[in-house]
Amino acid sequence: xxxxxxxxxxxxxxxxxxxxxxxxxxxxxxxxxxxxxxxxxxxxxxxxxxxxxxxxxxxxxxxxxxxxxxxxxxxxxxxxxxxxxxxxxxxxxxxxxxxxxxxxxxxxxxxxxxxxxxxxxxxxxxxxxxxxxxxxxxxxxxxxxxxxxxxxxxxxxxxxxxxxxxxxxxxxxxxxxxxxxxxxxxxxxxxxxxxxxxxxxxxxxxxxxxxxxxxxxxxxxxxxxxxxxxxxxxxxxxxxxxxxxxxxxxxxxxxxxxxxxxxxxxxxxxxxxxxxxxxxxxxxxxxxxxxxxxxxxxxxxxxxxxxxxxxxxxxxxxxxxxxxxxxxxxxxxxxxxxxxxxxxxxxxxxxxxxxxxxxxxxxxxxxxxxxx
Amino acid sequence: xxxxxxxxxxxxxxxxxxxxxxxxxxxxxxxxxxxxxxxxxxxxxxxxxxxxxxxxxxxxxxxxxxxxxxxxxxxxxxxxxxxxxxxxxxxxxxxxxxxxxxxxxxxxxxxxxxxxxxxxxxxxxxxxxxxxxxxxxxxxxxxxxxxxxxxxxxxxxxxxxxxxxxxxxxxxxxxxxxxxxxxxxxxxxxxxxxxxxxxxxxxxxxxxxxxxxxxxxxxxxxxxxxxxxxxxxxxxxxxxxxxxxxxxxxxxxxxxxxxxxxxxxxxxxxxxxxxxxxxxxxxxxxxxxxxxxxxxxxxxxxxxxxxxxxxxxxxxxxxxxxxxxxxxxxxxxxxxxxxxxxxxxxxxxxxxxxxxxxxxxxxxxxxxxxxx
Numbered sequence: 001x002x003x004x005x006x007x008x009x010x011x012x013x014x015x016x017x018x019x020x021x022x023x024x025x026x027x028x029x030x031x032x033x034x035x036x037x038x039x040x041x042x043x044x045x046x047x048x049x050x051x052x053x054x055x056x057x058x059x060x061x062x063x064x065x066x067x068x069x070x071x072x073x074x075x076x077x078x079x080x081x082x083x084x085x086x087x088x089x090x091x092x093x094x095x096x097x098x099x100x101x102x103x104x105x106x107x108x109x110x111x112x113x114x115x116x117x118x119x120x121x122x123x124x125x126x127x128x129x130x131x132x133x134x135x136x137x138x139x140x141x142x143x144x145x146x147x148x149x150x151x152x153x154x155x156x157x158x159x160x161x162x163x164x165x166x167x168x169x170x171x172x173x174x175x176x177x178x179x180x181x182x183x184x185x186x187x188x189x190x191x192x193x194x195x196x197x198x199x200x201x202x203x204x205x206x207x208x209x210x211x212x213x214x215x216x217x218x219x220x221x222x223x224x225x226x227x228x229x230x231x232x233x234x235x236x237x238x239x240x241x242x243x244x245x246x247x248x249x250x251x252x253x254x255x256x257x258x259x260x261x262x263x264x265x266x267x268x269x270x271x272x273x274x275x276x277x278x279x280x281x282x283x284x285x286x287x288x289x290x291x292x293x294x295x296x297x298x299x300x301x302x303x304x305x306x307x308x309x310x311x312x313x314x315x316x317x318x319x320x321x322x323x324x325x326x327x328x329x330x331x332x333x334x335x336x337x338x339x340x341x342x343x344x345x346x347x348x349x350x351x352x353x354x355x356x357x358x359x360x361x362x363x364x365x366x367x368x369x370x371x372x
Numbered sequence: 373x374x375x376x377x378x379x380x381x382x383x384x385x386x387x388x389x390x391x392x393x394x395x396x397x398x399x400x401x402x403x404x405x406x407x408x409x410x411x412x413x414x415x416x417x418x419x420x421x422x423x424x425x426x427x428x429x430x431x432x433x434x435x436x437x438x439x440x441x442x443x444x445x446x447x448x449x450x451x452x453x454x455x456x457x458x459x460x461x462x463x464x465x466x467x468x469x470x471x472x473x474x475x476x477x478x479x480x481x482x483x484x485x486x487x488x489x490x491x492x493x494x495x496x497x498x499x500x501x502x503x504x505x506x507x508x509x510x511x512x513x514x515x516x517x518x519x520x521x522x523x524x525x526x527x528x529x530x531x532x533x534x535x536x537x538x539x540x541x542x543x544x545x546x547x548x549x550x551x552x553x554x555x556x557x558x559x560x561x562x563x564x565x566x567x568x569x570x571x572x573x574x575x576x577x578x579x580x581x582x583x584x585x586x587x588x589x590x591x592x593x594x595x596x597x598x599x600x601x602x603x604x605x606x607x608x609x610x611x612x613x614x615x616x617x618x619x620x621x622x623x624x625x626x627x628x629x630x631x632x633x634x635x636x637x638x639x640x641x642x643x644x645x646x647x648x649x650x651x652x653x654x655x656x657x658x659x660x661x662x663x664x665x666x667x668x669x670x671x672x673x674x675x676x677x678x679x680x681x682x683x684x685x686x687x688x689x690x691x692x693x694x695x696x697x698x699x700x701x702x703x704x705x706x707x708x709x710x711x712x713x714x715x716x717x718x719x720x721x722x723x724x725x726x727x728x729x730x731x732x733x734x735x736x737x738x739x740x741x742x743x744x
Contacts, residue, residue: 017471017472019744073686096645096647096658097390100389119648119649119702121702149650149685150688151650275522277491278521287743289665289667289714290741313521315743331469342686343661343686346719347743348741369721369740371662372376
């Protein structure tokens, strides 16, 4: 079945079918500018993370706002971005397996493509795929700077891979991927700063080691929306990879936001309709786990004081209404701020973009489901 | 972008691209038979819940195994099922709003369509939509038998709605929807039995009240995979709505499964590839929150003793490997049992159906994303 858009341009919010994924265009555009302003003059490049939005239109707007390109987590995401006209894509992740590597290499005929490695055998496979396709891929050695996910240890292990990457044809050693995921969600600014300072020490040591062995280490890339100004301030990163800043979500909103980080606004919402009013203290919305991801907590209600979302099931959100709060009517439409924007976006096929109370545009989420 | 299937018939499991949603067809078919055998002779009908699988091929197989039809949670799901040839669909949920009601009524030109109500105003809207389309809809009054979600209170409130539903044209009062969701996941058999006994008392009292007022209450429908034999045994239900029984998931596997409930097998898996081996005690898979839902807990590993999934991020699953466990190699493919099957299915576009180690079929998940 071809997905049916939940709205068309010119409708009011109340006329949008529910559930729907909503962008407040004014807030979204302010977020784009806030990031650009925050890094202006630092010499650090922005490579926005497209895993957050999965939408070529948004990627093009990020590039128009100064990003040098995007990063993706998957080959299929990168395919959607290149198809959508993005000329510079880094897969900030390891890609394993002959089929995926062949697709990755094929993409490099149409755009500048980078990819991460943390394994010598994978590096050989990558070189072979690039040679077969007759292309050159940028290779970043991923180092584990505290996330305990992928990546080799900083120091000698990274140097060994960098040496391998730097020798021979079809691959170009481009630098280091150093991303500290868990640090993004530490609540206090000082905690995040301290983690990034530790990561920066590992980055500097590894870069020095590589450069001391005569290999250029052109770019260190990493950082996310919760920490990027600490990476910028450290001087150890050349490029940042924020994704969520365009939208914000309920999880990021629980962080402390203070200088040097700019405060981003909620620009992404799930619009839901009240489908049941079983009692004075309860309402049920028509948006559940299949419309809003709960991996980072429940969605929160937007500008509805005294009403809380207390439970999601597949297709329902149960709301508790405090005494004295304005109760929502059956059929009324309510905006939710998703707990975690990235997996929530992946549940939808379109963004409904609002401005001044009216639908201005529908943007297809081309890389929805692009997990391969 | 049109979704690309992760496999084609005849491939081995190792050749399937990752991540992919896998059905073990033998286990799936045994689950179908187990349910049919369990209720055989009881006089209780099976109306399988299609929100679990969202796939017309599976719905047709459920009907072939004895189900009278399916239930859905959303109009868009029902549209996919009717389009796929299912002649009897109950939306086990309230449908609110003129657009959705018009689509619902239009469906009743092609199939028998039922829907739930818990509000008098919604009942009027429903009747108007049915009249406009020139159809008759089956209406079930939903009663809250302990789930504290939608539904009116058992007793007088249900009678009042039944009276309204039973008078006038274009609607037919068909009975009661009585589903106790939270009871499905109480771990002990006795706890689930006790909850369903309480629910059964509410059902009996409400049905008696309605029938005493001269209104036929033809069908009481409800029940899920975790409790259905208690509903069957109570004699208070005419129809059961199990969904997850075809697949099982890690959450349901934590239930006690003993008589009278048959033990279902895991038949649904997420196939993931090892994309990083950063240390002897850690591996990282290429399937994360966008491939396997975590609302009911992390996925578990299938037949890989000593290896546990400890963390998911958007596109990664981090595995901890115990000392002495057989470590997976880079590129190796691993089967995960999803924490919760329904929202996991909704992340994929195809089932890759395996038998005897080979891909036998690809089934499209037509109602993936059908949330409206």
